[in-house]
Amino acid sequence: MLTDTPGIHHITGIVRDAAENVRFYRDVLGLRLVKQTVNFTDRFTRHLFYGDETGSPGTALTFFPYPAEEDGRVGKPQITTAALVIPPDSVDYWRDRLADHDLDVTETGRFEETVLQFADPDGTELELVTGESDVAPWADGPVPTEHAIRGIHGVTLLSTSIFATASLLETMGFELIAQDGDRVRYRAPGDRATVVDLLDRAAEFGREGAGSIHHVAVRVPDEDQLYEWHDLLRERGYDVSRVKDRHFFHSLYVREPGGILFELATEGPGLAAEADPATLGESLFLPPWLEEDREMIEDQLPPLDPGSGPGAD
Numbered sequence: 606m607l608t609d610t611p612g613i614h615h616i617t618g619i620v621r622d623a624a625e626n627v628r629f630y631r632d633v634l635g636l637r638l639v640k641q642t643v644n645f646t647d648r649f650t651r652h653l654f655y656g657d658e659t660g661s662p663g664t665a666l667t668f669f670p671y672p673a674e675e676d677g678r679v680g681k682p683q684i685t686t687a688a689l690v691i692p693p694d695s696v697d698y699w700r701d702r703l704a705d706h707d708l709d710v711t712e713t714g715r716f717e718e719t720v721l722q723f724a725d726p727d728g729t730e731l732e733l734v735t736g737e738s739d740v741a742p743w744a745d746g747p748v749p750t751e752h753a754i755r756g757i758h759g760v761t762l763l764s765t766s767i768f769a770t771a772s773l774l775e776t777m778g779f780e781l782i783a784q785d786g787d788r789v790r791y792r793a794p795g796d797r798a799t800v801v802d803l804l805d806r807a808a809e810f811g812r813e814g815a816g817s818i819h820h821v822a823v824r825v826p827d828e829d830q831l832y833e834w835h836d837l838l839r840e841r842g843y844d845v846s847r848v849k850d851r852h853f854f855h856s857l858y859v860r861e862p863g864g865i866l867f868e869l870a871t872e873g874p875g876l877a878a879e880a881d882p883a884t885l886g887e888s889l890f891l892p893p894w895l896e897e898d899r900e901m902i903e904d905q906l907p908p909l910d911p912g913s914g915p916g917a918d
């Protein structure tokens with residue numbers, strides 16, 4: 606039987622420079638680079654995964670660096686913002702840390718949360734939001750564990766049809782829980798990465814490019830349920846992809862009528878499966894079907910320096 610999604614699995618964005626992406630998410634935000642691989646359908650493009658110790662569902666941010674990509678522009682229909690959880694007592698630490706790295710930070714509040722707003726080097730809109738989470742952060746990162754990011758808080762969406770987007774969220778198990786001005790909050794029933802905010806406001810159309818968030822994935826416990834979701838969403842008239850093997854998980858994609866691209870992804874086998882936890886993310890991972898082309902792929906990929914590690918701070 607189908608169960609509600611407990612929350613977000615991962616968030617994926619588009620950026621330009623892979624090395625700069627690593628410097629920012631690993632060395633400034635203190636997330637672990639848990640996997641460096643390639644886009645399985647475009648093998649000369651990198652795919653970088655960050656998260657907690659193992660990149661567990663609800664902590665994973667992933668990026669496709671396209672060196673020639675033009676700047677994106679936030680607008681409808683898009684995922685405008687990715688938000689990450691910090692402990693309530695860590696606001697001062699993070700305000701100072703971000704300022705030390707020359708980031709423009711705006712502090713605001715909503716729903717009794719403190720929110721630090723800033724952008725990554727490609728212009729991706731990010732937030733650090735105070736809150737609770739069951740995530741244990743990466744213990745060997747450059748940020749002291751007491752202040753470290755506790756996975757994903759949620760995403761903010763600008764839909765072309767808030768009712769259509771809300772309808773898919775409700776189908777997947779999110780519930781409307783609050784409204785603050787033009788921000789309508791939906792929450793999934795899990796212990797982490799549960800928030801989706803819909804902005805009910807006028808906005809220009811956006812453009813996908815560097816600094817855009819491409820899609821948000823929600824968690825599905827296993828492959829059987831993923832096929833059930835596939836059939837249910839198709840019956841309800843959604844534009845659903847077939848189930849795809851992403852090696853670390855199986856997934857399907859839904860472009861809902863409000864224009865937002867959602868993915869449904871299984872929790873297993875996970876980013877740390879078949880890997881040594883101590884050296885996770887340190888070398889280029891290729892799935893078996895690309896392994897024979899490793900030399901050619903490594904030659905063509907833009908440079909990355911994953912070796913410098915934490916302490917670069």
Ligand code: ZN
Nearest residue numbers: 617820822868
């Ligand atoms: Zn994805």
